[in-house]
Amino acid sequence: MTADTPTQAPASTPGFRDGDPPEVRLLAQMLLVRRFEERCVELYSAGSIRGFLHVYVGEEAVATGVMSALEPDDAVVATYREHGHALLKGMSARAVMAEMYGKVTGCARGRGGSMHLFEAATRFYGGNAIVGGGLPLAIGLALADRLAGRDRVTACFFGEGAMAEGEFHESVNLAALWRLPVLFVCENNLYAMGTALARSESETNLAVKAAAYELPAWSVDGMDVLAVAEAADRAVQAIRAGGGPHFLEARTFRFRAHSMFDPERYREKAEVEQWKQRDPIELLRGRLVGQGTLAEADLAVMEAEVAAVVDDAAAFAEESPLEDLADLELYVHDPASSVLRRAPLLAAAREGVAP
C-alpha cells in the first residue's frame, strides 16, 4: 500500500461537536492528550505498559496548536514523546494504546511501543527513539511531495536538545537550500533529560540560531494554544504558498519527569510549580469559561467523553491478543522473501513459551 492517500478520516474529537467554536476543539484535544497520558502513567506503574514512557503533560498546546493548522494529508514526524501527536494526527486511541501495551492490534503490532508509534495511512511517520533521527526523514517526505507536485506540508517536531545534534543542522540546511515545504517545530521545554538549555546551546535564542540557515524563524508562547495555532497557521500558509521551510520554537515545559525513571535532580520544584501556573489547559479553559463560550456543565461533558475514549482504548488494549510469535520476522524484510525466514530458530524459541 502506498502512503499517499489517507485511508481514514481523522478521528472525531471527544467533547467537540460540529458547530462548536474552534477553540473548544483545541481544548477538547488538549484534554484528550492530557488524560490519555495520565492513564498511560497509571498503566505503566501497574505494569501493563512496559519499556520506556515519556509523557507530554504540560506541552499539549504545542502539538495541538500546530496540528490545527495542518490538513489531514499533511505529514508529521515526531519524537519519542509522541503519543499526543499520534492522537492529534488522527490515529485511533485504540491503536495507540494497544501499541503501548505491545499488543498485535497496535499500530505496529506492538513491536514499536511507546516511542515508535507509526501509521503511514494517517501520514504519521513515526515517533523516533533516536534524538534527531526523525529530522532528515522530514526532508525526504517534503522532497517527495514536491517531486510529485503535491501541495503538502511536512511538520517535524523535535526537542531543543536535538538542536545540538548534527542531524538537525544537516536537515535545516537541506530544507532551506532546496526550499522544501517543511515546518520545523522545536518543542523547547528547557531541558534535555538533565541538561538545561543554557548548558547545551551556545545561542539559547533558538529562532535566532535557526535563522542563520536563511529561513523564517520565530518563537511563540508554547503554553498558549491559540498563539501556537495562529503562528503555525501563518507558517503553514506561507509554506503552502511556496515560501520554503519555516522554523517555529514553542516555549513550553514538561510538568513530569523526563521518563518514568527520572529522579529530577536537575531542576527545582519551584520552577516546575511556576510553570504549572501556566497550564495550557487551564489557560484556555479559564478563557473560554470567562468569555462565556463554555459553561462548567459543558466541561463536565467534555471530561466524560474524553474519559470514555481513554477507558475504551485501555479496555481494548487490555483484551487484545499478543502477536503470534511465528510472525516475529514478518516485515523485517519484504514478506515475498520469506524463504529467508529461520523457522527452526523460532520454533526452538517457542517451546519455552506457554501457548
Add this chain to the structure above:
Amino acid sequence: MAVLTMAKAINTGLAVAMREDPKVLVMGEDVGRLGGVFRVTDGLQAEFGEERVIDTPLAESGIIGTAVGLAMRGYAPVCEIQFDGFIFPAFDQITTQVARLHLRSDGALCMRVVIRVPSGGGIGAVEHHSESPEAYFAHTPGLRIVTPSNPVDAFTMIRQAVAHPDPVLFLEPKRRYWEKAEVDVTAALPPSIDLFRARVVRRGSDATLLCWGPMVRTCLEAAQADTRDLEVVDARSLAPLDLATIVESVARTGRLVVVHEAPVTGGLGAEIAAAVTEACFYQLEAPVLRVGGFSVPYPPARLEDIYLPDLDRVLEAVDRAMAY
C-alpha cells in the same frame, strides 16, 4: 574488600584512574551533575570538577571527535555513550578517525580513548536501548573491544582500558549492573596485556561454552543445571580475541557452543567458529554451534525473554553438539 555492584565497581575504577592520572577526563551526556543514566559516573564531577568531568550536549559524533583531538594532545578521555543504540551517530568518528589515527600518524600519536557503552538487553528496555553492537566494531581494525561480566573484572578492566594506549570500546552489560561481588579496591593494576585474556571460569570436559558480558552468568547457570561436564570460558576481550585460551579449551573438550545476545547472522560467533574450526579441525567432534539473538530488531519488553538466549537455548545447542 568492599561489596560493590558492577556499576559501582566501574565508578570506583574510574575514580582510581582519575586520581592516578590527571590526564584522564570523563565526558558525555548527563555524566556530570546527574552522574549518568546508570549512575556509573556518579560523584566524579563533585570530586574532580567540571573541567575533568564534562557534561556535553546531545552530540555523539562531536563527543567522540572531541575525544580524538584530546587524545592527540595527550589526554585520555573516557566517553560515555548513554545507550548502545546511540553509538551510531558516532560510528563515523569511531571507525574513520579513532580507529585509524595511530596508523595515520605513523605511530606518533596514540588514541588513548575509552568509549563506555552500556549495552545488551534484559532490563525491559526496547530497541536502541538493548543492542549488542560489538560485531560492527570488531570488524574495524584498530579498535579494541572488551566487556566485563562481573564486578571484580569490571573494576580492573576499566582501569586497564584507561591505561591502555589503544582506543578501547568498553561494553558494560547493563542487565548485570546491579549484581554484587566482593572487590579488592586496593589491588594493584595487573599488566594491561591481561585485559585481552579470556578466562576459563568453569572447568569441564564434555563441551566448551564460550560467552562474554551478560551471557557469562547465563552459561554458568546452564552448566550448573546440566548433568554433562561443561566448560565455560569468558572471552572478556572481543578484539583481539584470545584464541590461545579458546583453542586450548576446545582442543580438550572437542565441542564449542558460542553464546551471545547479538543476532547470530554476521555476529562474532561466526568469526569465532571460523577461527576455531581452522585451528581445531581435527579435535572437533561437532561443528561449532552458535546461540544468539534472532535476526530481527531488538523486540519489545514482553518478548525479551524469548529473544535473549537462556538456559534452554544454550543446553539445546549442547544437545545438538553432543549428538554428533
